[in-house]
Amino acid sequence: MNTDPIRLPLILLSALLTLGGCGESTNTPSGAPGFDILLLNGSVYRGGAGRAFESVDVGIRNGEIAYIGNAHADGVDARRRLDATGLIVAPGFIDPHTHALNELRSATANSNLNYLMQGVTTVFTGNDGEGPASLEETIEHLNSNGIGTNAALYVGHGSLRNSVMGGAYRAPTAEELEQMKSLVANAMESGALGLSTGLYYVPGYFAGTDEVIALARVAAEYGGIYDTHLRDESTYNIGLIAAIDEALRIGREARIPVNIAHIKALGVDVWGESARVIERIEQARKAGQRVTADQYPWPASGTHLRNTLLPRAVLAGAGTDYFERLRAPRILAKIRPEMQENLRRRGGAGFVIDHRGGQPGYRRQDTGRDSRRTRRGPDRHGRGHHDRRIHSSRVLQHACR
């Protein structure tokens, strides 16, 4: 059968399955009384050599894929039969890097439809050091609120540093470090996937490598992983290659698997560096280290304007403390050249888009090319819309690590 995979809509199995098990599917029907659901004649991609897609039937029992084959030939049946002719049958996709937690926590966007409509049925969230310092309350809230996708949570280094040190630009005292370590332990016991950092951001930037190693060791004791937005994806501070080395060192010394988030060579100074980055990661893997990376499939990146342009020292302290500093002409005059240099790093004003969707008085300022590609549309589809799928999803508590 010569099907065109692009044009076929998807049936996403996670809409039907619970994620209670991470079990393997099997080819052998295990006899009467058959399956709960049979998806008939769908196109399934099984990988490996041979045809890209096979036209097969998929049987589901107790929330797990229990059969792949020709139901008619094998004489199997199910309580419910769905004709999947002309459709691709696929597991729901997992997005390993999202900032969906606010939406999941909200009363209006908790169905997470902008992910679901793209086939994402599980999101990792709390990335970049933003995950809650205390997971217990968050998980309770999400479970009672109802969420439209499954969610796996990181404990965020930035959040726990803020809660213990209040945005201070210094190393922690021994006592503060112990407090942060016990917060990591609590979060891991509550079911965190691991520790996330955003060492490029404030307050993660204020942390030395040793502090992160000490905290990652705690996550490692619970079988967690270390997910990091690197200290530098460009030439802002230590440089891209040194930041990769720092992440690898944290993994080695904390004995924890490392995932480098949204790996990229950010800005004009490091374009072309990706080969060196890949080489370093491949070397580490060859040496036996567990290292992975994820990557988004577009050329732009998104963050707050302050993170793009402002020197980190200006951003120290709580919340909007830095507004006052920006109002001081002396400070502004001092940091302006650095901001101009940071804009150059990003490729100049033509590469930066100011986008404040969803806020009162919203105005979008396009300063250059690629604006349509980077425009985000969160919540445009169905903000405030709830459906029954919400209640079949749940927070994953370290189920599939």
Ligand SMILES: [Zn+2]
């Ligand atoms: Zn990030």
